[in-house]
Amino acid sequence: MTETNRLEAFSDGVMAIAITLLVLDLSVPARSQLGRNETLRHALAQMWPNYAAYVVSFLIIGIIWMNHHSLFRMIARVDRLTLFLNLLLLMVVSAIPFPTRLLAEYLTAGGPDSHLAAAVYSGTMLAMSLAFGALFVSATRRPDLLRPTVDHAVVRASIPRFTGGGAVYALTVVLAFISAPVTLLAHFGLAVYYLFDHTGSGSSGSAGSSGPASTPPPELTVE
């Protein structure tokens, strides 16, 4: 097992767990807590912010996993700085269930509380975006860190795209102070855009096919 393989396995584990722990934010209304004339239908309907936040956060972590995957397909070796930045990224990703629950709880509260909850959510995504950008820059900063088939110049040229991702997430922090529900909607739109942006880019490489890894995979523009 190579260095990056075990790093990828650990990262996959953390991201898989973080994405699955999101379900714990969907708490079942207890029978004894339903109001006298309240039906389960009503109680479940009121939980719509929880479902919405679950879907959006799930997609976001899923996209981060795809990007992480794409990045490490180009990497041959990692140094201690990259290990640290990867750990930083994982720290933000595994914290995501917290702002997700927070936003779900306060989405419809209105006033400063809902704005703050949305700002914490957007801020977390901004932090994740910045951490991924730093990881990308660090992991690709020297030609000898890349796999032989990968063109260093082309990879470096794709860096501005990541700064753009960070700027978009910074805007969602601003948006949070206007409307919490619109902020969640914006995150949903961003996730869907990133997911489908490059769907047409053809099949990805697999065992035995070296693939067009000499150009940065288009899906790397996500984030």
Place this chain on the structure above:
Amino acid sequence: MTETNRLEAFSDGVMAIAITLLVLDLSVPARSQLGRNETLRHALAQMWPNYAAYVVSFLIIGIIWMNHHSLFRMIARVDRLTLFLNLLLLMVVSAIPFPTRLLAEYLTAGGPDSHLAAAVYSGTMLAMSLAFGALFVSATRRPDLLRPTVDHAVVRASIPRFTGGGAVYALTVVLAFISAPVTLLAHFGLAVYYLFDHTGSGSSGSAGSSGPASTPPPELTVE
């Protein structure tokens, strides 16, 4: 590590976590909450819907894992659409602890609440079935996505079986409005049927043996 290997590892992780989080739905009655003359035996006996829902959901996720496994034994490479559909499937699978808890809580409530809980449970399984069907169609839709030993025509011919699985789960949604316990029983029966359906199909391939992978493995008919 190849593209599909890491996709499989991530999917295995999510499914392993979702299946294990089901245990959190088995909450221990606190000593201080037992009624004056209530024994633990009585309190545990009243939790039978939780045990039943645990077993059924565990089997269902286990079957999905087996089918996922069988599918990817035929796949050589995946494209972005398949990655997305796989993520969609994982989103449904990792949500399963929620309807499981919901059904356990309301199974014996009677009336519209228990019907709704059962319908949510059945609806989740229907969504899972549809997501797996879409993933199957996408992942096998072109010969160049398959491993060389796999016969594309034979694989495509097996697609109708999956539509059948979806139809069966659609029926359980209808059944939910008749009786919640019967719905859970039906899901148990379906799971057992799928588990044993093809037990006689012999040993599966392993390292060093290419196996009869040129025909779709019979267990793929599950779901």
Place this chain on the structure above:
Amino acid sequence: MTETNRLEAFSDGVMAIAITLLVLDLSVPARSQLGRNETLRHALAQMWPNYAAYVVSFLIIGIIWMNHHSLFRMIARVDRLTLFLNLLLLMVVSAIPFPTRLLAEYLTAGGPDSHLAAAVYSGTMLAMSLAFGALFVSATRRPDLLRPTVDHAVVRASIPRFTGGGAVYALTVVLAFISAPVTLLAHFGLAVYYLFDHTGSGSSGSAGSSGPASTPPPELTVE
């Protein structure tokens, strides 16, 4: 990735999660719930059944993982029956956090409640032992399922050892109705015995060394 590799990875995932979820049974006493003159020291000391149950269950799941590992080192391929029995074993293993919490909560309750909690705990371990025995018998029941270097006759001769493990766990069910704390102590003793029983058996095989895999590894007698 071979059939058994992905099976092992999924099983490892489930066992790793079940073993880690045990920590959720160690709940921190809230500041607001401490009695007026109660110190944290006192509250933590009263939680000793939780620590004891955590350690014992952790060791038991760890041993099962080791045995699972030893078993699959001998297996070349699995059939559908073995897949099912493996799923059954995982269902019991991933349920272990529930009887662990139950025993911790009622260990010092005395009377029928503590006996019942201990019996549920012992019964779970008995079920685990039986499921592992069935998996062992199924996975090794034909020579063509084993790796070429493994001697089928020798493996089959080791089966009685497993029945013995089941009998010991059956005794702990009986013991539960005598004393819950003694039952937990017995499980601790059994786990330590199994852990150290064969510590002197030398280094296990690794990459590049085929090892003495033609005889059943002594550690397989555990469970």
Place this chain on the structure above:
Amino acid sequence: MTETNRLEAFSDGVMAIAITLLVLDLSVPARSQLGRNETLRHALAQMWPNYAAYVVSFLIIGIIWMNHHSLFRMIARVDRLTLFLNLLLLMVVSAIPFPTRLLAEYLTAGGPDSHLAAAVYSGTMLAMSLAFGALFVSATRRPDLLRPTVDHAVVRASIPRFTGGGAVYALTVVLAFISAPVTLLAHFGLAVYYLFDHTGSGSSGSAGSSGPASTPPPELTVE
């Protein structure tokens, strides 16, 4: 899959889950529990011990993972004693969410309660350090356990460094009885020191490059 690979995969799984479960200690203040004039901003600000403890524990588990990784890059085979010590280490690591929550809850309580919580936290880290030291000594105690490229004498010469790590953690236990917040700060400082200590040590080995594995990797001095 070799013996150590599956051991590493299981260990990675446990550590990945333990690190991700830390997020469960960040509980969202319920809308209904906010005081009349209390804002969410105020409630979140009061949770700063939870954030601090999350970050520190996350870094500590991350460092342990890196060290575990570095250790096993030198190991060719493990015996039963090493398996047991690895299990012991995992038992401590997967318990970390408990002292983390405990310290967060009592950090600002003052008096003996906060000292005790900090001592439990420091004691857990001391236990982890000792378990890792024992694992290191056991796993490297004979030349035939190491990979051929690794120099046994050099590895053994690095053992004193680990004793030092244990001594430092022993000091944090003493520090706990002086000040809980300072203790948490000390753990943060130690984690950052360990993370950056050897950042300059260059890129780590990867597939195809045997790397300078004949000398103990500098990062092994961590702990």
